[in-house]
Structures are given as structure tokens and as C-alpha cells.
Amino acid sequence: xxxxxxxxxxxxxxxxxxxxxxxxxxxxxxxxxxxxxxxxxxxxxxxxxxxxxxxxxxxxxxxxxxxxxxxxxxxxxxxxxxxxxxxxxxxxxxxxxxxxxxxxxxxxxxxxxxxxxxxxxxxxxxxxxxxxxxxxxxxxxxxxxxxxxxxxxxxxxxxxxxxxxxx
Numbered sequence: 591x592x593x594x595x596x597x598x599x600x601x602x603x604x605x606x607x608x609x610x611x612x613x614x615x616x617x618x619x620x621x622x623x624x625x626x627x628x629x630x631x632x633x634x635x636x637x638x639x640x641x642x643x644x645x646x647x648x649x650x651x652x653x654x655x656x657x658x659x660x661x662x663x664x665x666x667x668x669x670x671x672x673x674x675x676x677x678x679x680x681x682x683x684x685x686x687x688x689x690x691x692x693x694x695x696x697x698x699x700x701x702x703x704x705x706x707x708x709x710x711x712x713x714x715x716x717x718x719x720x721x722x723x724x725x726x727x728x729x730x731x732x733x734x735x736x737x738x739x740x741x742x743x744x745x746x747x748x749x750x751x752x753x754x755x756x757x
Contacts, residue, residue, distance in 0.1 A: 597629060600646050606711075607706060607710055607711060610706045611650075622650075624653050625646060625653055628653065641717070644721045647707070648721045704718060704729055704732045705737065708733065
């Protein structure tokens, strides 16, 4: 497979992750385009890339973090078409998905990224650690805190329940 074709095989997964990360279609499309542009501009490095998926997700992660750090004008997204389903959801299911999206958007970006890479991309902890450039223990702790925070938000609690460690 040519290197450019290998790059394009990851496009659907990049789009899915970008949509979940960015929260709306336009920002997600911009993030995917910027990721592909950055990868293409570094095509000379492709032969040395052992895992193209991890490399592309690392580029996307870095671009997203840079974008979050830059001040942006406050906007309101009125388009809820970013939710795609195999079958049309019932009204209750749609509200649950919107609640989940809203709760994910309230998580710190460090926790949200890891939850999305595990849930959407089925990435292993070691792959996430390599992609984000953090230790595997950090991946596990952010995942644990993110899951608990998400659970608290979905249950309508302001703060997560702290479980006591019993020895």
C-alpha cells in the first residue's frame, strides 16, 4: 500500500475521534484537515513511523491542545447533526446521548481525550501513553478520574463520590 493510501485509511477514525473531541462538525473537520495537512507536510518521516495510527492521533492531540490554549470567541453551536446513528434514536435515547455529550464537554480535556481514545478507538493504555506522550500510570489515573467524574455528571451529582480504600 502506498504511504498516501495508508494515511487515508485512517481518515474515518480520525473524523470520528475529532468529532467527539471537538464537539461539533465544523471544528472536527478543521481538526482533521489540519492533522492531515501536518502529516502530509512531514511525509518524509512516514517510513520511520512504526504505528501510523498513533502518529496521526498524536498530531491531532497536539493540534487540539494548541487550539484549546488559543483564546477563541464565544460561539453557540446550533447544529446537532454531529450525532450519527445506525437507526434513528427514540426521543429518550437522543436526550441521553445529548446528556452524555454535554457531560463529556464538562470534563477536563486530559480526561476526555483518554475516555474517547478508549471508547471510540479501542486503543490500549500503552498506545494511548505513546500517542499522548505520557506515562501509562497517568493514562490509568486520568481514565479512572474521568470515568468517575462522567458518572457523577450523568447522575446529576456535582462532585464524584470518593471511595475509601480498604486494606
